[in-house]
Amino acid sequence: MAKVIRNIAIVGVVIFLAFFIFTRPEDSANAVKSFFESFGSLVRFFQTLVSKGG
DSSP states (O other), X not given: OHHHHHHHHHHHHHHHHHHHHHHOHHHXXXXXXXXXXXXXXXXXXHHHHHHHHX
């Protein structure tokens, strides 16, 4: 039963993402850009911690 619910959730997320990408491509691009900028900020944060700790 849990497998069925998991598969339904995955299909739902994929359908939502496809709908979002095709109906609002600029917002989708901005979301991806923001995600990677946040990841870069997180990397810089940890690099700062490591450099000040050593």
